[in-house]
Amino acid sequence: MNRTSTPPPVQRRILARELRRLRERAGLTGDEIKTRLGWSSSKISRIENARISVTEGDVGLLLDLYDVLPHQRERLLALAAQSHTPPSWRSYPPPVSEDFLSFMDVEAVAESIRQWEIGVVPGIVQTESYARHLVQSWRWVDANLTPREVEERVAIRMNRQSRLLPPRSAQIWLVLDESVLMRTVGNEVIMREQMVKLLDVSALPNVRLQVVPLAHGRGVTEESFTLLNLDKDNPMGQCLVYIDHNITNQFFLDEQRSIFFEKMFAILVGYALSEKASCELIARYARLGAS
Incomplete structure (x- = not known):
């Protein structure tokens, strides 16, 4: 080659x-x-x-x-x-793709992480039970996925959550479509636990969490994406746009696309409930899971 x-x-x-x-x-x-x-x-x-x-x-x-x-x-x-000393998670076989490994490398050093999600709760704030059920669901398409590999992938998601707390905390801004809260992953117990974790995470000083209600149209985008910045004080200086299509992934580093996705994120924030109202909505879903 x-x-x-x-x-x-x-x-x-x-x-x-x-x-x-x-x-x-x-x-x-x-x-x-x-x-x-x-x-x-x-x-x-x-x-x-x-x-x-x-x-x-x-x-x-x-x-x-x-x-x-x-x-x-x-x-x-x-x-x-x-680029010279790959982290230990690089030893894991597919479905952990090379693109996703690169995403985790950058996520690990980013000062600012902003994410719009329409499918599931973002991995960086998932509970172990929620993450495990999602990873286990891969067995429907990959019958060779072993229990050990499932646990390795769950461990990867849990390790990524070091960005939530000192000394490695980043500024994190999550905007979720309300359908993420409604979609049952596993069972009601798992969902309630996940809602409680979202509420706990939202109370952290470095985290902003908002929800776009179903009552508000979101025609601006039909795909989830993440914006990673190495310097939160100069967001356009080194903005990495990452789109996870589950099977395939895309990175965009050029300024034109960065500006496009920056605008989309700002529009989605405008659609979203306030942080307080978002937490109240999440709390309602937590109570539904407990009933």
Whole structure:
């Protein structure tokens, strides 16, 4: 296979774009970087165009020149490390796809996570029982899925929830279609437990949770999507749009699509109930599950 025909990993593309942005913000040219670090001009160009991977050491040298804030440095170094030292979850076989592994890599370092969901409760806030029932349902299409693999995938979802709490907390904004609350996953006990967890999560200072009621049309979109930002103070600087079609996944990194999905998210927020009213609605569904 011709290596040049394979697109660079999502992580490398995000890192390349951010390094270019930081260099331009610092007012430095490629030639100035070349002089200060003793690199070739082609190396800088290849890094910023995601044509080659870059070591953590080289990223650190660039960030020193760009005078970045400590939290930005930490996240960019973590992103660089992921392309060289894959996390343990990469050992898992399908249906954990390579695209979803890349999504989790970026989710793990994002400062801001915004998600619109029309199907099920987002994995980052699922209970174990809710997640287990969903994963087990894959057996209808993959009879080879073993109990061990089910538990591994449930563990992945639970590990992702470290982004909810310090020291790894991100700013999380979830907008759910009301049908997510209505759709029974498992049984009433599982659903009530899940509703209670949503209420608990909504009380966290870094989480916003809203619901778009069925009474309000949502013709703007018929698919779920997630917006990931490495820097919450500069959302358009490095916005990753991720669309999970269950069987296939898509990443969008270009500015035009980022703007499009940013607008869609803003429209959906406008359709949604307030955070207080959303929690009251979720509480009603929790009481229905208890009856």
